Amino acid sequence: MALSELLHPGFQSLLAFLHILLGLTASWHALLTKRDPRAAMGWIGTCLLFPFGGTLLYFFFGINRIAASARRTRERVGLTENATIHPSDNGAIPAEGAGVLPRLTRIGTKVTGLPLQSGNEITMLRTGEDAYAAMLDAIDTAEHCVCLETYIFMADAVGERFIDALVRAARRGVTIRVIIDGVGEWYSKRRVSRMLRARGIQALRFLPPRLFPPARFINLRNHRKLLLIDDRLAFLGGMNISAHHLSNAAVKHCVVDRHFRVQGQVVAQLSDVFLEDWRFAGGERFAPMYQRADIVCANAWCRTIVDGPDRDSGRIMSVLEAALSAAEQRVQIMTPYFLPPLDLLGELRSAALRGVHVTLLLPALNNIPVVHWAAQHILGELLAVGVDVRLQPPPFVHAKLFVVDGRYTVIGSANLDSRSLRLNFEMQLEVFDDDFARTLANECDRAAVSATPLTRATLEARSLFERTRDAICWLFSPYL
Numbered sequence: 133m134a135l136s137e138l139l140h141p142g143f144q145s146l147l148a149f150l151h152i153l154l155g156l157t158a159s160w161h162a163l164l165t166k167r168d169p170r171a172a173m174g175w176i177g178t179c180l181l182f183p184f185g186g187t188l189l190y191f192f193f194g195i196n197r198i199a200a201s202a203r204r205t206r207e208r209v210g211l212t213e214n215a216t217i218h219p220s221d222n223g224a225i226p227a228e229g230a231g232v233l234p235r236l237t238r239i240g241t242k243v244t245g246l247p248l249q250s251g252n253e254i255t256m257l258r259t260g261e262d263a264y265a266a267m268l269d270a271i272d273t274a275e276h277c278v279c280l281e282t283y284i285f286m287a288d289a290v291g292e293r294f295i296d297a298l299v300r301a302a303r304r305g306v307t308i309r310v311i312i313d314g315v316g317e318w319y320s321k322r323r324v325s326r327m328l329r330a331r332g333i334q335a336l337r338f339l340p341p342r343l344f345p346p347a348r349f350i351n352l353r354n355h356r357k358l359l360l361i362d363d364r365l366a367f368l369g370g371m372n373i374s375a376h377h378l379s380n381a382a383v384k385h386c387v388v389d390r391h392f393r394v395q396g397q398v399v400a401q402l403s404d405v406f407l408e409d410w411r412f413a414g415g416e417r418f419a420p421m422y423q424r425a426d427i428v429c430a431n432a433w434c435r436t437i438v439d440g441p442d443r444d445s446g447r448i449m450s451v452l453e454a455a456l457s458a459a460e461q462r463v464q465i466m467t468p469y470f471l472p473p474l475d476l477l478g479e480l481r482s483a484a485l486r487g488v489h490v491t492l493l494l495p496a497l498n499n500i501p502v503v504h505w506a507a508q509h510i511l512g513e514l515l516a517v518g519v520d521v522r523l524q525p526p527p528f529v530h531a532k533l534f535v536v537d538g539r540y541t542v543i544g545s546a547n548l549d550s551r552s553l554r555l556n557f558e559m560q561l562e563v564f565d566d567d568f569a570r571t572l573a574n575e576c577d578r579a580a581v582s583a584t585p586l587t588r589a590t591l592e593a594r595s596l597f598e599r600t601r602d603a604i605c606w607l608f609s610p611y612l
Contacts, residue, residue, distance in 0.1 A: 158175070159175070162176055162179070236540060236564075240451055246401060251397050252396030252432040256575070257393060258390060260379065263389075264293070270361045270367070271298060271301055271361065274362055277306065279309045279360040280359050282357050284373065286374040286375065287323075288320075294373055309406075310334065314338055354409065354557040355556040355558050356545050365393070365399065368543070386527040389529075390575070396430065433564040434564070452534065455534070462491075463490045463491070464535040466534075469500070471503060471510075472550075477513075481514065481517050484514070484519045492514065492520065494524065495523065495526075496524055509599075510606065511586060520580075524582070529579075539569045540562075540564060545559055545560070546560055
């Protein structure tokens with residue numbers, strides 16, 4: 133097209149009309165579908181103020197197509213969003229546990245649509261050596277099926293041990309299924325999904341990025357970590373498969389984390405999570421082999437909290453907010469990334485103002501500096517109401533622990549930031565068990581002893597440049 137035609141008033145009027153039409157259409161869609169007024173206002177401004185570019189951004193990144201796709205997948209699989217396909221308890225907790233935040237038993241059922249499951253045993257694995265040894269041993273003893281889902285699967289010394297164990301199990305006739313996040317896989321120079329498929333293992337990539345046609349879900353990641361053995365044993369928590377989690381690792385960036393071994397009735401709910409993710413990622417339908425309903429491993433009552441952009445509400449955040457509002461004496465939180473939505477931040481402040489002793493354990497050295505800087509902008513308001521914020525010394529602590537009154541705990545893959553609570557596919561486990569809660573409470577106490585208390589004086593001593601940098605990073609906190 134000639135330059136004279138581009139400059140013709142009629143052509144310019146047509147472009148202006150198209151911009152207004154597309155911008156108003158996209159703005160109308162954002163107005164009807166966004167639950168957060170700040171998000172709706174931001175997208176409306178972007179669509180109207182940036183000709184064509186704003187509308188394209190909204191088309192690729194602002195529309196949640198995942199939820200509709202997930203609903204279609206559930207219909208094909210035969211699952212509904214708030215129902216499981218295995219027998220379950222009625223959601224009550226035993227009489228001796230009636231004082232364990234009784235409101236949370238009802239709230240969790242309403243939020244998740246799942247009942248509490250009795251007869252479970254949860255074991256904390258404190259190091260990568262402990263976690264990986266237990267997981268590899270479980271794979272080597274598998275008889276029927278191994279299902280593995282992870283965000284990062286490195287092709288390093290640890291990753292190769294897992295690949296070898298999976299191949300050995302497959303040769304014994306065990307069915308192996310592996311899901312690796314499409315973006316998380318790129319942390320490794322060698323693509324583990326290709327290595328597994330080359331050795332005859334079924335491996336799927338969850339929402340893999342692509343250029344042609346361009347992937348529309350590049351910002352939506354599967355952050356879940358789950359290993360299932362014969363639907364009788366599970367492992368979950370924060371550890372990816374990587375040598376970085378070894379305490380004696382000769383790597384540049386060592387990571388401290390906690391992982392958990394789960395036995396009992398709740399493994400059936402965890403199996404449902406993998407089944408749905410496998411189908412969502414494009415795998416074939418399969419029937420999980422649920423354990424007998426009468427198997428009892430210990431006394432813990434548990435429930436899964438499955439959340440992500442494919443769900444209708446922020447389930448994890450709802451449960452955490454309810455737990456904070458129910459707290460009477462003490463809240464202990466350990467998280468690597470702390471950029472909570474305003475509602476959750478308000479619940480933390482409210483708990484502290486009620487006299488609840490709130491301890492927040494964060495890493496002093498973060499592997500994502502911008503997250504650390506953004507967090508510093510909001511920590512002052514927590515310190516002002518008496519929250520005990522402590523910074524754990526290096527190496528980087530990636531653990532996620534949540535303990536209320538030494539009796540109720542939440543463990544899993546989610547961080548306390550908007551990415552985990554609104555964008556990522558995450559999975560948490562509610563645990564009603566005094567012994568396990570005391571174990572995690574003691575773990576937080578030990579960490580607090582070696583951590584450095586953060587004071588308002590320290591924050592106020594930041595230079596003008598540092599305060600400005602932190603505030604700018606905070607502006608982008610919903611996307612970090």
